[in-house]
Amino acid sequence: MRNQSNVWTIVRKEFARFFGDRSLLFTTVIMPGLLIYIVYLQMGENIGKSHQDDNEDTTTVYVDNLPESLRGDFDSIPFQLVTEGFNAVALIGDSLADKERSLIYVNFPPHFDSLITAYDPMGGEAAPNVKIYHNSNSDNSELAYQTVKLYLEDWENSRSNMFDINAESPDAEETFDMADKDDSLGEILGQLFPMLLMMLLFSGCMAVAPTAIAGEKERGTIATLLVTPMRRSELAIGKILSLSTFAMLSGLSSFLGIILSLPRMLKGDGVDIDIAIPYTTGDYLLILCVLISTVLVLVSCISILSALAKDVKSAGTMVLPLMLVVMFVGFTPMLGGDAPEALTAYLVPFYNSVQSMASIFSFDLKPAAVGITVAANIAYTAIAVFVLTRMFNSEKVMFGK
Amino acid sequence: MDEILRVEGISKTFTLSKKQQKIERTTLRKKVAVDNLSFTANRGEIFGLLGPNGAGKTTTLRILATLIKPDTGDAVLDGYSVVNEEEEVRSRIAFLTSELKLEDFFTPNYLFDFFARLHGVPEAEAAERKRTLFERFGIDKFAEVKVKNLSTGMKQKASIVISLAHNPDIIIFDEPTNGLDVLTARSVTDFLAEMRQQGKTIILSTHIFSLVEKLCDRVGIIIDGRMTHCDTLDAIRDGLSLEDRFFEIYKTVKGGEE
Ligand SMILES: Nc1ncnc2c1ncn2[C@@H]1O[C@H](COP(=O)(O)OP(=O)(O)OP(=O)(O)O)[C@@H](O)[C@H]1O
Numbered sequence: 231m232r233n234q235s236n237v238w239t240i241v242r243k244e245f246a247r248f249f250g251d252r253s254l255l256f257t258t259v260i261m262p263g264l265l266i267y268i269v270y271l272q273m274g275e276n277i278g279k280s281h282q283d284d285n286e287d288t289t290t291v292y293v294d295n296l297p298e299s300l301r302g303d304f305d306s307i308p309f310q311l312v313t314e315g316f317n318a319v320a321l322i323g324d325s326l327a328d329k330e331r332s333l334i335y336v337n338f339p340p341h342f343d344s345l346i347t348a349y350d351p352m353g354g355e356a357a358p359n360v361k362i363y364h365n366s367n368s369d370n371s372e373l374a375y376q377t378v379k380l381y382l383e384d385w386e387n388s389r390s391n392m393f394d395i396n397a398e399s400p401d402a403e404e405t406f407d408m409a410d411k412d413d414s415l416g417e418i419l420g421q422l423f424p425m426l427l428m429m430l431l432f433s434g435c436m437a438v439a440p441t442a443i444a445g446e447k448e449r450g451t452i453a454t455l456l457v458t459p460m461r462r463s464e465l466a467i468g469k470i471l472s473l474s475t476f477a478m479l480s481g482l483s484s485f486l487g488i489i490l491s492l493p494r495m496l497k498g499d500g501v502d503i504d505i506a507i508p509y510t511t512g513d514y515l516l517i518l519c520v521l522i523s524t525v526l527v528l529v530s531c532i533s534i535l536s537a538l539a540k541d542v543k544s545a546g547t548m549v550l551p552l553m554l555v556v557m558f559v560g561f562t563p564m565l566g567g568d569a570p571e572a573l574t575a576y577l578v579p580f581y582n583s584v585q586s587m588a589s590i591f592s593f594d595l596k597p598a599a600v601g602i603t604v605a606a607n608i609a610y611t612a613i614a615v616f617v618l619t620r621m622f623n624s625e626k627v628m629f630g631k
Numbered sequence: 632m633d634e635i636l637r638v639e640g641i642s643k644t645f646t647l648s649k650k651q652q653k654i655e656r657t658t659l660r661k662k663v664a665v666d667n668l669s670f671t672a673n674r675g676e677i678f679g680l681l682g683p684n685g686a687g688k689t690t691t692l693r694i695l696a697t698l699i700k701p702d703t704g705d706a707v708l709d710g711y712s713v714v715n716e717e718e719e720v721r722s723r724i725a726f727l728t729s730e731l732k733l734e735d736f737f738t739p740n741y742l743f744d745f746f747a748r749l750h751g752v753p754e755a756e757a758a759e760r761k762r763t764l765f766e767r768f769g770i771d772k773f774a775e776v777k778v779k780n781l782s783t784g785m786k787q788k789a790s791i792v793i794s795l796a797h798n799p800d801i802i803i804f805d806e807p808t809n810g811l812d813v814l815t816a817r818s819v820t821d822f823l824a825e826m827r828q829q830g831k832t833i834i835l836s837t838h839i840f841s842l843v844e845k846l847c848d849r850v851g852i853i854i855d856g857r858m859t860h861c862d863t864l865d866a867i868r869d870g871l872s873l874e875d876r877f878f879e880i881y882k883t884v885k886g887g888e889e
Pocket residue numbers: 629630631645646647651655662663664682683684685686687688689690691838
């Protein structure tokens with residue numbers, strides 16, 4: 231009973247300290263998220279703007295022998311289309327060499343439609359070739375080139391589909407496509423988010439733990455606590471709980487900044503991805519569990535290192551190797567391969583968090599693995615509380631000069 | 632006489648770092664800070680540890696306050712061992728030393744409540760004690776000012792009051808008047824005398840003779856970690872002024888070494 235209330239007294243004091251200090255609150259919680267949001271938004275807007283600029287001085291697409299079957303597609307491209315009355319030789323020779331001019335020149339072989347119909351891929355002849363002259367030094371020319379290329383590739387795909395014998399019904403194809411999209415989005419997020427979240431949580435922990443432990447040691451305020459009859463374990467638990475809350479808030483704020491700016495940023499990029507991120511509430515709750523358990527381990531590690539350090543500055547230095555480890559582990563999902571099957575792999579701290587998050591984000595949830603991750607992390611935190619208690623009890627650690 | 636503190640042969644040796652070796656101008660790796668020290672103090676008296684810089688006064692008091700452990704020996708405070716029953720000891724003492732600081736961010740008012748809670752003092756009792764003590768020390772005027780904005784004297788007063796939040800029987804005070812102006816120093820010594828009147832026991836350390844002569848009932852003289860004399864003030868003085876007597880003692884101790 232007394233145990234509980236002392237932990238609560240410590241937590242209350244830490245909260246009063248954290249939330250009562252506007253500048254601390256601002257720099258650790260509000261600023262990171264806000265900064266990321268504004269920077270990303272700005273980035274998105276700039277990209278959007280440069281695209282608009284492109285559209286203003288319109289790019290011209292010159293086409294020779296435009297086949298009838300493609301006329302509709304070319305009419306709808308967001309560039310000015312010219313199909314006759316130009317000198318192809320002059321275009322290739324002079325105009326395209328000037329990177330200030332925005333144009334491309336598309337050359338279809340004559341009678342393209344019949345060529346295509348007659349073409350036998352097994353015949354050993356070279357396939358009909360479409361030449362697109364462009365200047366990759368000019369943003370506009372390059373953009374038009376990529377766009378036209380995309381149109382043609384699309385068209386080529388649709389043509390071969392037309393000859394598919396066992397074509398699936400359009401409905402079935404559409405659902406299949408959707409799944410496909412999710413999968414690739416999931417793969418990207420599964421690689422990106424765990425690393426991002428780990429780094430954000432880490433910087434959140436770094437913003438609060440060293441000052442709260444090494445700082446108190448340096449300033450001599452922790453010694454004042456140590457002459458009260460409070461148990462050292464109560465101090466350790468109270469510190470880890472409150473610091474974890476602050477680090478979590480800081481990490482989540484940054485993450486929120488990213489999530490909120492992501493749709494605007496991608497829209498600015500002209501990429502038309504459906505950003506309704508397809509995770510269920512259950513997924514989010516699991517992620518939250520993994521995150522909380524991870525923050526506990528991170529705060530524990532940084533607290534122990536901070537207790538060893540003689541001041542905040544040396545705590546920062548001592549934490550560096552840990553940061554490198556966490557960063558490296560954060561990158562593991564990008565090294566390819568699925569999350570490990572062996573459940574024992576989820577006993578490895580940090581690695582377990584990263585892989586669990588990756589598996590949830592990439593729709594490849596392994597409930598047992600996530601369970602083991604959370605349980606292991608809580609166990610490690612308990613061990614860390616024990617270690618930190620021993621350290622608070624050690625005069626060498628607390629008062630060694 | 633009711634004995635409240637018995638110190639039995641405590642010793643403390645520190646291992647010096649390279650930097651400390653330089654500061655101490657020694658090539659020895661070990662520094663014996665306290666060397667087989669014994670003394671007793673009685674309930675309701677002011678006991679003074681008198682000694683030059685580096686004699687081991689602070690180290691002794693830190694051992695009594697359970698911040699550090701003696702290598703050998705033990706001290707029994709109000710029946711509890713500083714080695715084995717630290718929590719019991721901690722709930723019966725106030726420890727005041729420049730090494731212990733109050734958190735800059737908080738106000739004396741907040742910190743008093745905070746430490747009262749850590750000591751398990753019932754809310755009403757804590758509130759009543761806070762009122763009396765704040766009034767007695769004139770802390771009411773800056774009760775809501777953050778510690779970082781307080782002057783040295785105000786900080787010292789706040790530290791004293793907060794250390795009394797749990798109404799301890801024993802007050803361990805390292806260099807009570809160090810760094811204070813005459814006015815604040817006076818109010819601190821007045822306060823110590825008042826505490827004695829209330830029946831509290833005070834163990835203080837100092838190198839200031841006048842403070843000892845003014846306040847202390849009994850004195851222990853520490854030189855190089857050893858207690859050379861321990862008796863009532865009058866017995867120690869032996870008809871001389873404390874200062875003259877101290878130098879006599881100092882010469883015999885140091886002279887014997889050379
Ligand atoms: N943590 C420590 N590590 C190494 N040496 C120490 C440590 N603490 C104290 N000492 C040494 O032990 C000796 C006694 O120190 P202590 O602080 O107890 O003296 P003191 O009587 O309080 O002196 P002062 O009047 O200067 O405060 C000194 O030589 C000091 O340098």
